[in-house]
Amino acid sequence: MKLLSTLAISSYSISLSFLTIASPAHAVSESETNNSFATTKLLPSGVNSVDGQLENESVDFYTFSNFDAGNLFTVEVNSQSFDPLIGRLNDFGKIIEINDDQSDNNVLPILTGEIPASGNLNLALSGLRDINLTGNHFESGSYTLSLKTFVLPSSPNNTTLVNGGFETGNFTGWSTLGSTSIETATFGSDPTDATSQALLSTGGATFDDSITEKFLGLEAGSLNNLSKGQVTKGSTIQQIFTAKAGDILSLDYNFMSNEVLPPITFSDFSFVSISSSSDSSINSLLELADVSDATSTTSLTEFFEETGFQTFSFKLPTTGTYTLGIGIINVGDIAFDSGLLIDNVKVTSVPEPSFGLLKFSALVLLVFWKKFLDNLLH
Numbered sequence: 305m306k307l308l309s310t311l312a313i314s315s316y317s318i319s320l321s322f323l324t325i326a327s328p329a330h331a332v333s334e335s336e337t338n339n340s341f342a343t344t345k346l347l348p349s350g351v352n353s354v355d356g357q358l359e360n361e362s363v364d365f366y367t368f369s370n371f372d373a374g375n376l377f378t379v380e381v382n383s384q385s386f387d388p389l390i391g392r393l394n395d396f397g398k399i400i401e402i403n404d405d406q407s408d409n410n411v412l413p414i415l416t417g418e419i420p421a422s423g424n425l426n427l428a429l430s431g432l433r434d435i436n437l438t439g440n441h442f443e444s445g446s447y448t449l450s451l452k453t454f455v456l457p458s459s460p461n462n463t464t465l466v467n468g469g470f471e472t473g474n475f476t477g478w479s480t481l482g483s484t485s486i487e488t489a490t491f492g493s494d495p496t497d498a499t500s501q502a503l504l505s506t507g508g509a510t511f512d513d514s515i516t517e518k519f520l521g522l523e524a525g526s527l528n529n530l531s532k533g534q535v536t537k538g539s540t541i542q543q544i545f546t547a548k549a550g551d552i553l554s555l556d557y558n559f560m561s562n563e564v565l566p567p568i569t570f571s572d573f574s575f576v577s578i579s580s581s582s583d584s585s586i587n588s589l590l591e592l593a594d595v596s597d598a599t600s601t602t603s604l605t606e607f608f609e610e611t612g613f614q615t616f617s618f619k620l621p622t623t624g625t626y627t628l629g630i631g632i633i634n635v636g637d638i639a640f641d642s643g644l645l646i647d648n649v650k651v652t653s654v655p656e657p658s659f660g661l662l663k664f665s666a667l668v669l670l671v672f673w674k675k676f677l678d679n680l681l682h
Contacts, residue, residue, distance in 0.1 A: 338365050339439075341397035344426065352451040356429065358386065361439040364429040368451050371419045377453045378509045379415040379427060385445030387411050391437050393426040402435050403638075416511050416537070419453065427451075456519060457481055457542075461625065465545040468555070468649030469497040475541065481519045482539025483508035487645070492604035496556040496613050497648035502541065506572060506634040507641035510537040513633065520577050520629040526589055531635050532571045538633030545628070547620050547651050553578065553628065554617040555649040559593035560607035561642040570636030571595045574644045576616060577631075582624025592616055592630075595642070607643055620651075 338345035344365035347354070356364050371377070381388045390413040392400045403413040419425065431443025459479040466477035470486050483505040488495070495501040511519075513527045513535045520542060527535045547553070559574050573594035580586040598609040620626060632644040 339363060341365050341393065341426070341428070352453075354449045355446070356449065357446050358388070358429060358431060358444055360442050360444050362430075363434070363437050363439050366427045366429070366449065368425040368427070369423065371423045371425065371453055373419050373421045373423050375419045375453045375455055376511070376515065377415075377417060377419055377425065377451060379425070379449065379451050380509075381413050381429060381447055381449050383412070383445060383447040386443040386447075387432040388443070388447055389413055389430045389432060389434055389441075390415055390449075391428040391430070392417070393428060393437075394420075395422055395424065395426065397426075399437060402437075404432065404435075410507070414509055416509055418515060425451065456515070459542050459544045459627070462543065462545045465543060465547070465553075465628075465649065465651045469495075469647060470500040470502050471498050473500060475502070478541045478543050479519075480539075480541050481516065482510045482537075484539055484541060491645075492606065493558055493560075493610070493613070493645055495647045501645050501647040504539040504541065504574075504630070504632045504644045504646065505641060506538050506632055506638070506643070508539075510539050510634075510638075512537050516540055516631060516633065520631070521579060521627060522577060522589060522629075527575070527633060530575060530589055530591055531573060531633075532594070533569070533635040536634040536636070536638050538631055540629055540631035541646070542627065542629045543649075544625060545651070546625050547623070548653060549621060549623045550654045551620045552617055552652045552654065553620055553626075553650075554615060554652065555630070556613050556615050556647045557592050557630075558610055558613045558645040559598055559632075559642070560603060560605055560610040560645070561595050561598045562608050562640040563595045563642060564608065570634070570640070572632070572634050572640075572642035574632040574642075575630075576618075577627075577629035578618055578620075579627045580622065580624050581627070583622050586621060586626075588618070590616075590618075592644075605643070607641070613645070613647070 337343055339362050344367050346367045349370035381390050389404045391402045392415055394400055403415050405411050428437045430437055431441030434441040457479040462477055473486055485503045487501050487503045488499055517526055563572055571594045574592040576590050576592055578588045593611050597611050600610050600612055603610040630646055
């Protein structure tokens with residue numbers, strides 16, 4: 305699946321585009337004395353890339369240090385000679401997470417998350433299926449391990465909702481988190497408005513629910529409360545805009561998935577969040593669609609099933625500033641991807657009665673009242 309603006313796979317090679325990077329670009333070479341957590345290679349401050357050589361039945365351990373706690377990160381591995389696996393460990397050597405394939409169509413691993421309070425990231429590079437990081441593999445070859453960090457994205461305040469059809473060819477006016485791209489009809493699904501549409505995916509550089517909730521300003525646990533299982537990682541976009549009471553917010557969406565129900569019981573889902581900084585009582589989190597809704601098996605996209613484009617609408621109750629979030633998230637696993645196409649996001653104002661119409665209505669009422677009084681007196 306196309307995860308970002310550029311993606312090319314050839315004998316385990318990949319090219320990816322990422323968010324604005326805060327880390328300086330410094331690289332070092334790996335040494336073969338770092339084959340256990342106790343002998344991990346401690347990388348000096350400012351280093352964010354390692355060129356290494358993995359041997360059979362071996363694991364390479366690294367600690368990237370002195371990053372700003374709370375910033376976000378992505379770690380990826382690039383190799384043209386073997387199928388790598390990457391793991392993240394805490395400061396005591398306990399495995400936090402493992403990644404082997406970043407998406408259904410990409411065997412290269414990727415990790416994402418938040419820099420811990422220590423400012424350090426402990427990583428281990430191994431081979432295919434070595435999920436315990438013990439060297440249980442027969443892979444070997446050269447690789448590049450790259451780390452990139454950035455602050456949690458924030459949204460600009462727009463006077464009106466902008467770029468709702470994504471016809472700029474990018475996410476101008478929006479902030480994004482995770483795996484997002486702009487697609488055309490060549491993706492296999494025609495846009496509902498003009499030539500462009502946004503794609504959000506659960507494959508690639510996606511982020512877990514706690515980071516997603518922080519990005520959207522949701523209460524912790526909100527996505528789990530909405531789902532039919534334990535949510536894992538996903539992608540979101542967000543825009544802040546002003547609108548009037550009674551305006552109609554609407555968007556077109558097409559939910560797609562490689563999860564198959566039944567027998568798979570992990571129901572990935574898409575959602576929309578709407579809140580107002582002008583009225584704290586306006587705070588809605590609603591499901592758009594999940595795997596059970598993707599009943600069309602004739603999808604021409606890179607997914608097995610889809611809902612086809614549907615329309616969501618929401619009447620804004622008060623005049624003020626609103627935050628719109630749109631997202632998709634995995635449930636239960638990260639083994640099978642789902643995607644969400646978004647287009648034609650807009651705010652439609654309900655016409656106010658004109659002065660002429662009000663004057664005419666008052667005149668009709670006056671005539672009616674006069675006739676009523678005349679009939680009453682006679």
